[in-house]
Amino acid sequence: MTSRYRLVSIGLHLVMTVWTLFVLAPLCLMFVAAFKSQADIFTRPLGLPKTLTFAAFERAWGIGIGGFLFNSLVVTALSVTLIVVVSALAAYVLARASSRRMQALYLLIVAGFAVPVQSVLVPLYQFVSAAGLLNSQIAIVIPYAAYGIPFTTMLFYAFFLEFPRELEEAARLDGCSRFQVFWRIVLPLSGPVVASAAIFQAVFNWNEFILALMLLTETRVRTLPVGIYGLIGQYSADWPALMAGLAIATLPLLVVFVAAQRHFVRSMSGLGK
């Protein structure tokens, strides 16, 4: 039994090692390529750079990566805040409601999760354009929130269903209104699910490309993915600068991931529980 367990364990570790290398290899190649010359990338794609130069980073920064980074930070922070606040309140009300209407409403919200973004690109563009919001941060924050809220509501809903009711009842007896129960008792104890939702949505919105490409056409409002895309010309691309730009875009996420790894893994595996 023990040797069989060991064999299975070794097999699983092997699979995970191969998978980890598979995931990390492109990341490593990206960082290494950012220090190479254009010629090196094509002649020695797997080799190390001959000299350590930051020229590619300078070129990438030169196209306005700093501004894109700032735009991404603003858009991600606003959309994630909006998603977390709206989803948490909605999910709490839905989780505590017993009426069939509210259950139907919850199903509708869940159904919204299934609508692919590509299917609404044209009407969404028309809406945003008609509202005069094109090329503004709000233009991208609202669609991001709309797409993030259904999933996050599901995440919070599952968490709130299992939240101990006695705590809420005790708070009501202690003089809390319904909103105070949520604000003073439920929310402070929902740290894991708030962190999970925030990290998950931050990663998603930080990397989002299609909506940003469509709704943010002016350079001053572009987010990182679209801004970096500008390094690809019609006939050629500055690959070292592109890799440097992507490395800059990836670094904040890596920092967030390392800092909140535990919550991130929980958000992916346990729906915030």
Add this chain to the structure above:
Amino acid sequence: MPSLQIDSVVKSYESFTAIKGVSFTAEPGEFVVMVGPSGCGKSTLLRSIAGLETITSGAIRIDGRDITHAEPSDRGVAMVFQNYALYPHMTVAENIGFALKMAGRPKTEIAAAVAKAAKILRIEEHLHKTPKQLSGGQKQRVAIGRAITRAPDVFLFDEPLSNLDAALRSQMRVELGRLHAELKATMVYVTHDQTEAMTMATRIVVMNAGRIEQVGAPLDLYNRPRNRFVAGFLGSPRMNFIKGRVVAAGGMGVTVQAEGLPMPIQLEIEPDADLPTIGDAVTLGLRAEMFGQGAPGEIAIPARVAVVEGLGRETLLYADAGDLKTFDSESQDGYLAAHRASQVMLRPGDPLTLSIDPAAFYLFDANDRTLRFPAVSA
């Protein structure tokens, strides 16, 4: 201290009525224990008093003030929950003072109230800790402290000791008794544990299937149960119930032939009870401690020991007495439960003679109403 009046309270869910018109009054300073089997509606009633459930009809009053539709925090009640319900993100002091903070009281007043409650409950050294750093007993003390600081008209307890181990439960029973004596507060306590009910209550409310079966002082209920449910529910081990039939009736008495007894027995019935007629099915009841010592006039029943529960200072015997069986028993095997106030050196399979004094029998009619209480316990 104010009184609490429960007046014809009904609580219905979609297709189920949990409370079917319950009325009783907890007098000022009384310690009322509501007891009954799981699902009898006792916790629902307590939650209705607290305002955590909306009742379908009836009224709830504290000192005559109708609180039926008042918000939980405006009712003048404080509740101690089964699972403590302490806020994990607050310290013990913050937990205890939370209600006063929500009421907008000054910090100095909150601190004084917290200190006073902590002193009463002997938890001064834990005030800076969070609930997860406390033991079960300490958590329950904090929960009680939280209730004390609110200075409520009525304290409500929802099975507060059921998560504690046996030793701690016993200790907390004593402490709650002390607290009641100290605060002289009106308290309503829900439990399914009859030991808690018998030891702590000034009055017990026995509930079953959404109705009150009987209300009274603990020993009154034990000695003079109104029906077979109360007789069976109060007392451990459970009362022995033996099926019988009336073979003669007249005057103030009946003659009953019990299944498994070698001879019919004559029993007087209560003056206010309806005299059964010949042929009526009845039930004889005999508490485990009411078996005799073999005195003249007692009926000797040969039996065999089935199970021995040695409890140290006392022993519970479960005996197989052939055709003389108890129905509705804890073991479901029909063994008669007998109590001995000492250690006995018997083992399963050993022969045993049970001695029964006919005067020790309770008698219940076909509708389970009590017709007779034994003279010895009257």
